Amino acid sequence: MNSSVSRSRLSRFGSAAICVLAVAAVVPAAVQAQRSDIPRLASGVPDLNGIWQALGNAHWDIEPHTARAALAMMEGPVIPVPRHEILAMGALGSVPSGVGIVVGGEIPYLPAALTLRNENRENYLDRDPQIKCYLPGVPRATYLPFPFQVFQSESKFFIAYEYAGAVRDVYLQDPGPAQVDTWMGQSVGTWEGDVFVVEATGFNGQAWLDRAGNHASLSLTVTERYTMTSPDHIMYEATLEDSNTFSRPWTISMPLYRHINENARLGQFKCVEFVEELMYGHLRKNPIGR
Numbered sequence: 001m002n003s004s005v006s007r008s009r010l011s012r013f014g015s016a017a018i019c020v021l022a023v024a025a026v027v028p029a030a031v032q033a034q035r036s037d038i039p040r041l042a043s044g045v046p047d048l049n050g051i052w053q054a055l056g057n058a059h060w061d062i063e064p065h066t067a068r069a070a071l072a073m074m075e076g077p078v079i080p081v082p083r084h085e086i087l088a089m090g091a092l093g094s095v096p097s098g099v100g101i102v103v104g105g106e107i108p109y110l111p112a113a114l115t116l117r118n119e120n121r122e123n124y125l126d127r128d129p130q131i132k133c134y135l136p137g138v139p140r141a142t143y144l145p146f147p148f149q150v151f152q153s154e155s156k157f158f159i160a161y162e163y164a165g166a167v168r169d170v171y172l173q174d175p176g177p178a179q180v181d182t183w184m185g186q187s188v189g190t191w192e193g194d195v196f197v198v199e200a201t202g203f204n205g206q207a208w209l210d211r212a213g214n215h216a217s218l219s220l221t222v223t224e225r226y227t228m229t230s231p232d233h234i235m236y237e238a239t240l241e242d243s244n245t246f247s248r249p250w251t252i253s254m255p256l257y258r259h260i261n262e263n264a265r266l267g268q269f270k271c272v273e274f275v276e277e278l279m280y281g282h283l284r285k286n287p288i289g290r
Contacts, residue, residue, distance in 0.1 A: 120213025137207025178202025
């Protein structure tokens with residue numbers, strides 16, 4: 001009797017084990033089948049060609065944040081209210097909430113750099129380089145509310161951004177240190193398996209990371225990782241290192257989405273001419289509205 005029961009239990013255990021092993025064997029196959037859907041160049045590396053865009057509100061503030069009336073506030077009769085320059089915009093000048101893209105939630109600023117960030121936030125209407133149509137820098141260019149296009153071949157990798165006509169020529173062979181410091185820096189890319197890793201250096205230290213005043217210095221190094229997870233999705237990660245600004249390296253992470261509509265293309269937003277009055281209007285003999 002006991003022997004029969006034991007054999008029965010062993011039989012059931014054996015059947016269950018076989019099922020578990022079968023499922024374990026199928027899962028990697030399914031994952032592999034999914035990865036085989038990723039488009040590839042002749043060399044076998046993922047084909048990232050296409051128009052991509054980030055979704056969400058990280059362009060306002062890359063840290064987690066609640067909705068608020070404005071970034072720049074002034075004292076009100078009871079509570080702070082938006083500054084005069086924003087009042088006329090009403091809800092359009094308010095800040096939507098965001099879950100943030102900073103891994104861990106908080107940027108590890110050094111004390112002086114945190115103070116500067118807070119000052120930037122209160123005065124972003126005067127200080128944010130994007131308002132004056134300066135180039136966005138890296139990684140900010142990736143999560144602005146504008147698409148960008150990747151042009152990739154076996155020997156070249158180029159990114160064109162809709163905002164301000166910004167571009168990046170990603171070198172696939174290291175040319176050595178950047179000869180000059182620029183807004184977009186110098187980028188060098190390598191493949192680590194299916195992950196395209198880009199190291200960007202040579203920045204001028206003037207670009208911000210968002211509208212909320214988050215910033216870095218000219219010693220910034222950004223290491224980006226582009227991982228295609230499906231034909232129409234890229235997981236984007238960027239690790240920022242800057243010993244003048246941050247107490248340790250930290251990372252942002254977010255998905256990028258491919259534009260799949262048939263007539264997808266980059267528009268033109270060369271905004272320099274749109275800010276001429278803002279920047280140089282005071283030089284008129286009779287300034288407008290001043």
